Amino acid sequence: MYFCPQDDFDLTRIAESGQCFRWEAQEDGGYRIPYRNSCLYIRDTGNGQFELDCSEEEFHALWRDYFDMDTDYSGIRARVDKLQDSFLYCAAQAEQGIRILRQDPWETLVSFIISQNRNIPAIRRSIDLLCRAAGEAREDRRGERYYAFPSPEGILKLGDAALDACRLGYRAKYVRAAAQRAAEGLFSAESLLETPEAETLSALTGLYGVGIKVASCVSLFGLHHLDAFPVDVWIRRVLEAEYPGGYPYELYSPYNGVYQQYMFAYCRRQR
DNA sequence: AGGCAGGCTTTTA
DNA sequence: TAAAAGCCTGCC
Numbered sequence: 447m448y449f450c451p452q453d454d455f456d457l458t459r460i461a462e463s464g465q466c467f468r469w470e471a472q473e474d475g476g477y478r479i480p481y482r483n484s485c486l487y488i489r490d491t492g493n494g495q496f497e498l499d500c501s502e503e504e505f506h507a508l509w510r511d512y513f514d515m516d517t518d519y520s521g522i523r524a525r526v527d528k529l530q531d532s533f534l535y536c537a538a539q540a541e542q543g544i545r546i547l548r549q550d551p552w553e554t555l556v557s558f559i560i561s562q563n564r565n566i567p568a569i570r571r572s573i574d575l576l577c578r579a580a581g582e583a584r585e586d587r588r589g590e591r592y593y594a595f596p597s598p599e600g601i602l603k604l605g606d607a608a609l610d611a612c613r614l615g616y617r618a619k620y621v622r623a624a625a626q627r628a629a630e631g632l633f634s635a636e637s638l639l640e641t642p643e644a645e646t647l648s649a650l651t652g653l654y655g656v657g658i659k660v661a662s663c664v665s666l667f668g669l670h671h672l673d674a675f676p677v678d679v680w681i682r683r684v685l686e687a688e689y690p691g692g693y694p695y696e697l698y699s700p701y702n703g704v705y706q707q708y709m710f711a712y713c714r715r716q717r
Numbered sequence: 718a719g720g721c722a723g724g725c726t727t728t729t730a
Numbered sequence: 731t732a733a734a735a736g737c738c739t740g741c742c
Binding site: 562565568616658663677714 | 734736
Binding site: 564565568571572610613615617618 | 727728729730
């Protein structure tokens with residue numbers, strides 16, 4: 447099918463924005479995207495049209511929500527005043543096309559536990575190894591194999607050696623602990639979607655190996671709390687350099703997380 | 718109590 | 731060799 451988005455929608459900027467780690471770039475410039483029980487090939491044809499290999503029904507049932515098509519990103523960008531905050535204005539202009547995906551909460555939690563103190567290629571590699579080791583093998587619509595993200599039980603079935611082979615380093619014990627809590631029914635990433643936003647950060651930081659940064663990333667990228675504002679080394683530098691008098695969180699609420707994402711991508715592009 | 722130094726795996730540049 | 735979408739532990 448073909449899809450003509452009426453709002454910001456740039457696959458490459460989303461893929462490189464550091465919120466998702468399992469999109470696979472294809473030779474035709476498109477991407478293969480595994481999500482829940484499906485796997486999508488999507489490609490920008492260049493005429494404002496995107497080619498997808500799913501049915502209209504599946505698009506409306508699954509992918510429209512995944513791409514967060516009910517949120518108005520151009521409207522969110524338009525809230526930034528060019529004169530009042532020229533830095534954020536430039537960042538949002540430069541990174542126009544980014545959206546915050548509605549990703550699976552469990553996958554997002556494990557992914558950002560794995561992300562700590564590592565660069566993006568290393569994160570992607572570990573997640574891929576984990577999916578191959580513990581995820582269910584499936585076939586996409588082209589008959590190519592892909593792996594679902596492993597359940598807590600799937601991760602627990604791995605022995606220490608198998609988990610170490612995923613190159614998680616000292617994070618392996620954090621991943622195992624989260625899987626343990628989930629398997630025991632003491633924690634549910636999915637249920638946080640129904641939890642009041644104010645309680646989610648403490649619920650997440652209660653997990654071994656989850657600090658405020660990882661919890662904020664899970665809130666933003668896994669629970670779609672668009673006001674969550676992860677502060678990592680890049681954002682810390684930006685806040686020091688561009689907002690010496692303090693960053694105006696209240697002004698940009700409830701979309702601080704979206705603006706954070708523009709700034710993050712913009713800064714990394716300048717490197 | 719709350720802040721800070723040191724350590725942690727592995728990969729990449 | 732240093733840095734990388736950090737966090738835990740122990741010390742003060």
